[in-house]
Amino acid sequence: EIYCDNAATTSLDLEVLDTMIPYLTNHFGNPSSSHAIGRKAREAVEEARHKIAKLLNASENDIFFTSGATEANNLAISGAIKTYEVRNVITSRLEHKAVLQTLGQYSQHNDLEIDFVRLDNRGNVDFEQFEWLLKNNQQTLVSLMHGNNEIGNLTDIKKIGEICKKYDAIFHSDTTQTIGKHRFDVTKLYIDYIVGSSHKFHGPKGVGFIYINKYRKIQPHIYGGAQERGTRGGTENVAGIVGMAKALEIAYRNLEEYENYVAFLKSKMITALHDLFGDEISFNGESDSTTDSLPNILNVAFPNLKKGGVLVNRLDALGIAVSGGSACSNLTNNGSHVLKTLNRNLDKDSVRFSFCKYNTPAEIDLIIKAIVDIYEQDIFVRKSVQN
Ligand code: PLP
Known part of the structure; x- marks a missing residue:
């Protein structure tokens, strides 16, 4: 068998599995419990958060765990729309369905206008038209992906960010295909939300994260307990989170x-x-x-x-x-x-x-x-x- 479909998912690194096993067995505690077994799980979750933040040159407070990139994209878009009374969205028809469907849902229920940026026949963003769209809109959310999952196109998110800054737009980028495959330094980018999915870089499935710029306010996204600082209720996937941090560490090491x-x-x-x-x-x-x-x-x-x-x-x-x-x-x-x-x-x-x-x-x-x-x-x- 030959597996050549790594943009869909990747195999789990055995080194990653080894770091996860203790949290599926002995250290099974709930991170919200106040006893020692719970505290052990909490420590692991916070250590993973610290590791991931460091790899992106972000602060731990900017990292929120999710079930994957689909949820993280949903969170970014819903968070921006709910908090900032977004009126216009600029995106591209090449985005993943996790973005397009989410925007589609919000545009149905809100007074939201969606503009699709012009692309050349190889799928590259027309930066001039993009800037023109921004100039002519207000309270805008820009959602443009970094690496395209089907055709591999890379979009210059540094440049997009600089244009967004000029017009005070909110910028979300679906970075699912580039987290773990491209070096990020969020302090060098003007960006509000980026997302990662563990199973794309040899980590476990069903776990991911979102980076939210510290200047952006956040709204609860899943209601329940106070996990993830009230943004996303629900007991954390401790072993998954530990595995994801390890997988990312390995990815950036090499x-x-x-x-x-x-x-x-x-x-x-x-x-x-x-x-x-x-x-x-x-x-x-x-x-x-x-x-x-x-x-x-x-x-x-x-x-x-x-x-x-x-x-x-x-x-x-x-x-x-x-x-x-x-x-x-x-x-x-x-x-x-x-x-x-x-x-x-x-x-x-x-x-x-x-x-x-x-x-x-x-x-x-x-x-x-x-x-x-x-x-x-x-x-x-x-x-x-x-x-
Ligand atoms: N965005 C892009 C660009 C992807 O390639 C994927 C993967 O399928 C996703 C979002 C969704 O990621 P997840 O499987 O973590 O929900």
Whole structure:
């Protein structure tokens, strides 16, 4: 089996699992309990908060634990809208559903206008039009992601932040695909909310966090106990939080090595695909760029198979896990809203490969070999059908 779908989720690091086990067994206390067993759990939660804050150059008070990035994005958007009487939102059609659906819900129930920033055909933000939109709106929330989960595009959030500052806008960025994969220093960014999801960087699933700029007020998001300073009621996922902090620590310990390694795997794949298909291959968004995309995501528009169905399924049948994100015109899937927005390669069979530190060059060779076999077989099937 080859797993090349690391933008969807990653495997749990065993070192992370080791740090979690004591909090699933002996130290099972409720962090809100005042006895020693509870205090032990509280200590672990606060130590994790401290670790994560330090890695982002933030303060512990700015970090709030959640069940993942979906919840953290919901919290950012609802928090901003409830607290600051937001009237306008500027976002992009390439955002994750965790952002688009949340904004959709709020716009239905509030007097909220949503503007979608203009993008070029590779999915890059038109900064001039973005600034124009900001200039012409007031009480604005900007929600623009850092790394796109489908096509890997990186948006310059430093630049976006500077424009937001100029017009006094609130800035939220969905950083799910870049936390743990890109160095952050929140003191060098003008940003109000960023989010992280543990399972994207070899931590456990169902746990994440939000960073909230200390100048922003926060409203309760889940009502209940006074956990997370009254923002989010509910007993903390202690083992998950401990595991997430450990996973992030490991990720940042080896960041440059990781970036170079996955970029190497990606360029190996790009070269092999060019050799194989020549002009018949293309890449979605900026995913083949070495500077403007995440080093671990490659979204490829393959020629359609004539008889063999969709490439993702064919690869799956050979034990290779990759992801679609395609909107093949001849298939009955809903397709990718990202590729639809770009209106590119909708007639092609698009596949997202997303790498991690555990993928190997030998796996890339095996994937390429599988692709060769699938296409050769397709030609054979096509020929035999024609005959
Ligand atoms: N935002 C982006 C860009 C993502 O890639 C994901 C992952 O699927 C999410 C949000 C949601 O994260 P989670 O699985 O932690 O809810």
